[in-house]
Amino acid sequence: xxxxxxxxxxxxxxxxxxxxxxxxxxxxxxxxxxxxxxxxxxxxxxxxxxxxxxxxxxxxxxxxxxxxxxxxxxxxxxxxxxxxxxxxxxxxxxxxxxxxxxxxxxxxxxxxxxxxxxxxxxxxxxxxxxxxxxxxxxxxxxxxxxxxxxxxxxxxxxxxxxxxxxxxxxxxxxxxxxxxxxxxxxxxxxxxxxxxxxxxxxxxxxxxxxxxxxxxxxxxxxxxxxxxxxxxxxxxxxxxxxxxxxxxxxxxxxxxxxxxxxxxxxxxxxxxxxxxxxxxxxxxxxxxxxxxxxxxxxxxxxxxxxxxxxxxxxxxxxxxxxxxxxxxxxxxxxxxxxxxxxxxxxxxxxxxxxxxxxxxxxxxx
Amino acid sequence: xxxxxxxxxxxxxxxxxxxxxxxxxxxxxxxxxxxxxxxxxxxxxxxxxxxxxxxxxxxxxxxxxxxxxxxxxxxxxxxxxxxxxxxxxxxxxxxxxxxxxxxxxxxxxxxxxxxxxxxxxxxxxxxxxxxxxxxxxxxxxxxxxxxxxxxxxxxxxxxxxxxxxxxxxxxxxxxxxxxxxxxxxxxxxxxxxxxxxxxxxxxxxxxxxxxxxxxxxxxxxxxxxxxxxxxxxxxxxxxxxxxxxxxxxxxxxxxxxxxxxxxxxxxxxxxxxxxxxxxxxxxxxxxxxxxxxxxxxxxxxxxxxxxxxxxxxxxxxxxxxxxxxxxxxxxxxxxxxxxxxxxxxxxxxxxx
Numbered sequence: 001x002x003x004x005x006x007x008x009x010x011x012x013x014x015x016x017x018x019x020x021x022x023x024x025x026x027x028x029x030x031x032x033x034x035x036x037x038x039x040x041x042x043x044x045x046x047x048x049x050x051x052x053x054x055x056x057x058x059x060x061x062x063x064x065x066x067x068x069x070x071x072x073x074x075x076x077x078x079x080x081x082x083x084x085x086x087x088x089x090x091x092x093x094x095x096x097x098x099x100x101x102x103x104x105x106x107x108x109x110x111x112x113x114x115x116x117x118x119x120x121x122x123x124x125x126x127x128x129x130x131x132x133x134x135x136x137x138x139x140x141x142x143x144x145x146x147x148x149x150x151x152x153x154x155x156x157x158x159x160x161x162x163x164x165x166x167x168x169x170x171x172x173x174x175x176x177x178x179x180x181x182x183x184x185x186x187x188x189x190x191x192x193x194x195x196x197x198x199x200x201x202x203x204x205x206x207x208x209x210x211x212x213x214x215x216x217x218x219x220x221x222x223x224x225x226x227x228x229x230x231x232x233x234x235x236x237x238x239x240x241x242x243x244x245x246x247x248x249x250x251x252x253x254x255x256x257x258x259x260x261x262x263x264x265x266x267x268x269x270x271x272x273x274x275x276x277x278x279x280x281x282x283x284x285x286x287x288x289x290x291x292x293x294x295x296x297x298x299x300x301x302x303x304x305x306x307x308x309x310x311x312x313x314x315x316x317x318x319x320x321x322x323x324x325x326x327x328x329x330x331x332x333x334x335x336x337x338x339x340x341x342x343x344x345x346x347x348x349x350x351x352x353x354x355x356x357x358x359x360x361x362x363x364x365x
Numbered sequence: 366x367x368x369x370x371x372x373x374x375x376x377x378x379x380x381x382x383x384x385x386x387x388x389x390x391x392x393x394x395x396x397x398x399x400x401x402x403x404x405x406x407x408x409x410x411x412x413x414x415x416x417x418x419x420x421x422x423x424x425x426x427x428x429x430x431x432x433x434x435x436x437x438x439x440x441x442x443x444x445x446x447x448x449x450x451x452x453x454x455x456x457x458x459x460x461x462x463x464x465x466x467x468x469x470x471x472x473x474x475x476x477x478x479x480x481x482x483x484x485x486x487x488x489x490x491x492x493x494x495x496x497x498x499x500x501x502x503x504x505x506x507x508x509x510x511x512x513x514x515x516x517x518x519x520x521x522x523x524x525x526x527x528x529x530x531x532x533x534x535x536x537x538x539x540x541x542x543x544x545x546x547x548x549x550x551x552x553x554x555x556x557x558x559x560x561x562x563x564x565x566x567x568x569x570x571x572x573x574x575x576x577x578x579x580x581x582x583x584x585x586x587x588x589x590x591x592x593x594x595x596x597x598x599x600x601x602x603x604x605x606x607x608x609x610x611x612x613x614x615x616x617x618x619x620x621x622x623x624x625x626x627x628x629x630x631x632x633x634x635x636x637x638x639x640x641x642x643x644x645x646x647x648x649x650x651x652x653x654x655x656x657x658x659x660x661x662x663x664x665x666x667x668x669x670x671x672x673x674x675x676x677x678x679x680x681x682x683x684x685x686x687x688x689x690x691x692x693x694x695x696x697x698x699x700x701x702x703x704x705x706x707x708x709x710x711x712x713x714x715x716x717x
Contacts, residue, residue, distance in 0.1 A: 110556035111527075112549065179571045209520045210576050211561045294525035294562025305561050311525075315564060318425030319527025319553040321445060326427075 088337060091330030094323060103331060109296040111320070116328035118335055120296045124213070124306035125339065128288060129281040131217030131302065132224055137274055140225045144232035149244075149258050160233060167226035175290030178219045183210040183291060186218075191303065202300040209293070214302040216292035220284055224277035231276055235269030236262060268355035275347040282340055285310040309336040389665040394422040395429020395442025398529050398584065399465055399649045402684045403442065406677045410669055417665045426529050426553060433459075433652045439662060441652035444529020445553055446631035460700055461630040461650040462670060465678075466687040468585040468613045469534050469645040470595035472570065475500050476577050477515055482596040483508045483605050486636070486644065489598070490542030492580060493521055494549075495559035500578060508599075515578075522572045522581035525562025527553040533647030534582045537635035541644075582645075585613070586685025600644045601636055608643045613687035615639050616646035626696045646687075653704065660706040667701050667712040 089096075095103065099116060106117030143163055147156050191208045198204045239262050247261035248254070263270065285308075293305020294315065309332050320326040393403075400423035407419035424432070426443040433441030434455050443461075452459055471484055478500075488504055491497045497504060500514045524531045532553045539546040549555050561576075563569035566587040573579035574593070585608050588595050597605040606612050619639025620632060636644045651670060657663035674689070674697050681688040702710055 108556065111554045112552040112556065176571075179575055183575060207518060209561055211563075211572060289525065289564050290568060294564070295560070296556070307562075315526040315562070316554050319427040319529075321427040321430060321448070321451075321527075321553055325554075326431075 085334075085337065088330055088334040092327055092334045095327035095331040098324065098327075099331075103328075104335060107296065107298055111316070111322070111325045114322065114324050116324070116331075118309070118328075118332050120298050121307045121309045121312050121332060122335060122339065123298045124216075124292065125282060125308040125310070125336070127302075127306065128213055128216045128220055128292065128308055129278055131213065132220030132281045133274065133278055135218060135221035136225045136228055136277060139221070140228035140273075140277070141232055141270070143225070143229045144236055145258055145263075147233055148236040149254065149262065160230070163229050164226050166222065167230075171223065171284060171287040172290075174219055174223055174287035178215055178287060178291035182218060183215050186210070186215060195303075204303055205301040206299065206304050208303040209305065211291055211293035211305050212303050213292065213299075213306040216288045216306065216308070217302065219287050219291055220281045223284060223287060224280050227280055228273045228277040231273035232270055235266040235273065238269070239265045268351050271347070271351050271354060275344065275351075278343060278347070279340065282336070282343065283310055285314045289314060309333075309339075388416055388418055389661050390418045390420070391440065391662060391666050391669070392420050392422075392438045393429075393440040393442060393651075394424050394432045394438045395652070396426045396444045396529055396649055397423040398444050398467060398647075399442060399686070402465055402677075402680060402686050405680055405684060406669075406673050409677075409680075410672055414665075414669075417669065419669060425527065426532075427527060430652065439657075440666060442649065443652055444647065444649050445532040446650065447652065458654050458656060460653050460655055460704070462653060462674075462697060462700060463630055463648050463689060463693065464651055464673060465649060465681050466613050466617055466634070466689065467533075467647045467649065468608045468610075468616075468643055468687065469530055469537070469582050469647060470585050470588045470608045471580065471598065471645075472573055472583050472588055472593045472595045473580040474574050474577065474594065475514065476517060478512050480512055481594070481607070482512060483599070484596050485599045486537075486541035490538050490545045492519055493523070493538060493558070493560070494542075494545060495521070517578035520576045520579045521557075521560030522563050522569050522576070522579055523557050523560050524554075524566075524569060524582075525564050526568075528565075529553065529647065529649065530566070530582065530584055531555065533635060534645065536633050536647075537645045540633075540636045585610075590685065598644055600640075600642055601638060602640045602642075604640055606641065606643045608645075610682050610685075610687040612641055612643040613646045614690050616642035616644070617648070617687075618642075618690040618692065621690065621692055626699065628696075630696075630700070655704060657704065657706050657711070660711055663704060663706050663711040667704055671698070671701055671712075 095116065099106075103116065103118055104122060105119050107119040108115050108117050109120070110116075143159070147160055151159065187208065187210055191214075194204055195208070243261045243265050244257050247257035252260060288308050289311035292308060292311065294307050294311060295305035296307055297304070299306065313329055313333055313336075316325070317329045320329050400421070403421045403423075407421060411417060411419060421442065423442075426445050429438075429441040429443050430447055430451060432438045434451065446461055447459060471489060473482065475482070482505075485504075485508055488497065488508065491504075498519055500517045500519055506512075506514055532551060535545075535549065535551040535555050538549070539551045549558060561572055563572040563581065566583045569581040569583050570587065570591060570593060573581040583593070583595075585595075587593075595608065597607050599605050616637045616639060617634050619637035619642040620634040622638060624632065630650065632648075634646050634648055637646070653666060653670070657666075674694060678688040702712060704711055
């Protein structure tokens, strides 16, 4: 019964913690059950209900087996993670020994000379994911809010279905679409006005060839919109109607009701949705490598080609002939792993801080 | 009548004996470039020799060399020869056996230009070094007098994935430009001075086609089957050569002139002599051990390779590869005969 309190969720307060005693007494007050009729379901209200429950729990073989199986299953995944990390460290060891920490901030990538620095890829991974979030979050939140608060009932299902269908398209198809549709479109209709108005900023400088950080970011945005939109919709649906009613009852417009009552109530869940999208963006490989330009360079301009860690691994791993090159690829994988863990840890922290006092929403995660 | 009976008896005896002779299973892995013809060879060979089962996985040259060195596969395939240190790591127990040839072509999309462009070696190197940046550069217009080259930026596109194609191309550039050799060098992946990376031949092709002013390099077979524009390249004899399969075979024939029959087959055939040789030609190798422990396996492997080097070559042109010149056959035969188990050669007579 202790499992009810925050077992599947790492942070406190995302589920209401219910202790055994509370649970039992709760049930007992609302549903008086005679101990003789259901001996196994609920223990008798004894002077020490907790210890009695514990002794009862250990008696049933089936229960014990079930418990052991579940424990084993729960341990397999963390174990897998640790194995993965160990494998990466072992594979990357020659490169770690050779380049040390500067691996993450130097930017020369020369397999011929055997000099490797991953800074451009780390930058590209973070920059493309951030760009994707900047584009995808407003879009996905807009879709979710429209579907839950404003759209006519008959329109909800079709739109939700079509948005979620985007998630089913293979990423190589997105990549091809990027090369043949998105990039020519950007080249003729988006980049010229962008450069005319914002060309003076370093963000939009340089010659635009097509394959660029911008193209990669947009492709990623399209790929993560369905995830963010779907989860956000669930979160907003889970906000109790009383929240809206209260806001509307106090004279708020629907717009105000959404922004003052509904969205803040579900903010933990909404952030969770964004993090889910970010996780996907960080690891996406195929579509990005097809449009981002695969250039080991750090440029502030989104119009310039860049590289991501996942793309580099997909590109160079199979043909890495020298041992050092191979080890460097492993180290890139390790860095990607660490970056993902850091980003997710920050996100958890953020959710935890934001979620103080509000409980709903995280439940949809 | 008697003869047919005898034949029947013999075949029945053979059929009975066959399970005793056991299936020989040979596993290989490596380069993707020759994958099509390797699969074709193995299928055809297996039909004629049902007791030999061959399997080749196109996991890339780097992976092929690794698996071959680790002994997880019986033979490897590679577009780039093994380095001296890699050979030393397996005590020199490797033979490079060339199988087929390919060519790398310069493909481009220049707005308003429909004719075939000409390139000199130093021009290609300087374009890929980022020194020549406009299509109407004086050096380009002087070798292409008839073409109306626009003032468009040159957008260099290279392979982003490690590949034998990149190896061949950078090997060529290292030979024709000392600047390239110093700054970049040759390899399956290099530190490209300029340009965009496309994944695979298809990635380079798509990016070149979609980018006005794009220039890149792809395998000849890929360019011809996709009807892409590609240029003529000036060879060491000063002639502009249109890449085609016969001019690739001519390239190796040209390269062979300067070599002796006992040469290490880890030769590079880019920029060879020969008036008709296309200069950016590549070779792909099978990697086999000098000594094996299993005699049945070793014999089957050697016989298969000999078949591929002789009868198998006829399939090359059809599948988009250039065949090896026939002068090379006796050289390869000597090499195959040197493969041994317990100090005894596994194969002495060529079944011609």
